[in-house]
Amino acid sequence: MPVPSNSFWEQWLTAHRAKPDACVTLSLSPPPPLQDFLGELDPCLPLDWSGEDYQGLPSLRENVLDCYGYRFACSVDDVLITAGSQEANYLVLTQLLGPGDELVIDTPGWQQPLVLARQIGAVPRLVSRSEESGWALDIDQLEELVTSRTKVIFICNPNNPTGRVEDAATLHRIIAAADRVGAHILSDEIYRGLEWMGKETPRVATMYDRGVSTGSVSKLLGLQGLRTGWMVTRDRKLLAEAMVLRENTSEIMNVMGERIAEIALRPERFGGAVERSRAIGRTRIDLLDRFVAGQPALRWNRPAAGLLGLAHLDLPITADNFAETLLAAPYRTFVISGTAYACPQHLRLGAGGVSLTEFKLGLERMAQLLAACA
Incomplete structure (x- = not known):
């Protein structure tokens, strides 16, 4: 039988087609460029x-x-x-x-x-x-x-x-x-x-x-x-x-x-790469944690590992509605609604996958929408 669709995939596909300016939901450490490996490739x-x-x-x-x-x-x-x-x-x-x-x-x-x-x-x-x-x-x-x-x-x-x-x-x-x-x-x-x-x-x-x-x-x-x-x-x-x-x-x-x-x-190579990922990741998680702490409409358990966590949205709208509004103009920022995990009043916040400039832009625009919805 066909693989059933799901909210997680549908949100990713929608965001990919929308081409947002910023993203605050990814969990990937900063990727190195191909040129870092060319000298050791035959x-x-x-x-x-x-x-x-x-x-x-x-x-x-x-x-x-x-x-x-x-x-x-x-x-x-x-x-x-x-x-x-x-x-x-x-x-x-x-x-x-x-x-x-x-x-x-x-x-x-x-x-x-x-x-x-x-x-x-x-x-x-x-x-x-x-x-x-x-x-x-x-x-x-x-x-x-x-x-x-x-x-x-x-x-x-x-x-x-x-x-x-x-x-x-x-x-x-x-x-x-x-x-x-x-x-x-x-x-x-x-x-x-x-x-x-x-x-x-x-x-x-x-x-x-x-x-x-x-x-x-x-x-x-x-x-x-x-x-x-x-x-x-x-x-x-x-x-x-x-x-x-x-x-x-x-x-x-x-x-x-x-x-x-x-x-x-x-x-x-491995030890140095891990140290780099951990240093950048810890800085990003600290930034995201401070952001959540400064938003009355958000609360979360700081993640013990990785670059993402679930934040509870304390607003009179669902996480789906918030994520859809955030993806549209003028905010054009992608965040995954917790419906992907059967948590309809949560947002999946991620600190990885994009440049620090884009990450900070995403946080700024999310703060604007949170203020507008309060």
Whole structure:
């Protein structure tokens, strides 16, 4: 059956067509230019598949293990390179879920698994995140929702869109619930590395035999256009089945994406790039936090990780109406309404993806609309 449309996609498409002047909803670290990598690219590189390994460039997989902290529990054979974390999630969910199977998923959270579950005919079981508790996952509710019909528990950790990070103690309870019924845990860890509160995000693939961690070079390094990500799991059967499915969809990896990503994850580059992203990101989040604090109509839980958070809109209009008005003239600024996450009175505020000048322009125009609506 066709993939159902959703508010998240529709808002993105509308904004893309509107060509706004500013944006305050993106979560991407500043992207480096191609010229930063040209000196280390082989100009004789054939623009065909590298032919080295169907799981992805071996040196890139080695770098993923080292840079993202999987090495102590996982090997290079536990890594599959994919077209971003989106494809990694897709490969896992479509292999594990069938009609009538249950998917336990956090809400508000990343919408892709919900879209795929509905397309497959699986049954989503939603676990609430509480704004009053800093968007903490209701782990007691999750444990109650896990049954013999549960095939996958999905979490986005750090969470999109709240920036919440679930700690190891919570992850151990999720693992116990999954292990009780033989379920897999799929943990989208794409914002890992952008933690602001000093707590490192746990890696599910290192903690559970049926755990899958997905990620990419998009958010932390700003390399979204490479479409290069990965899934890491010690479940070799699942990884092999994912390769079969990929052979019949995207087939093989983008050789240029793999080569540039491999360069970006070399130890002599990676540390400096992370420091740059974190320094810029912290400055942007601080600016956004001060903006929210100065607006009577907004309140939020400052994100513990990543470059986005959900802000409650305390006005006599919905977030949809506010976002639509902000996108139109004279404001011409894009912000995502919380309806994309079933939070109709919230706005997804993001501090990444654009220049500082554009970001500040977006905040200025949002402040103008907030004042006009008060």
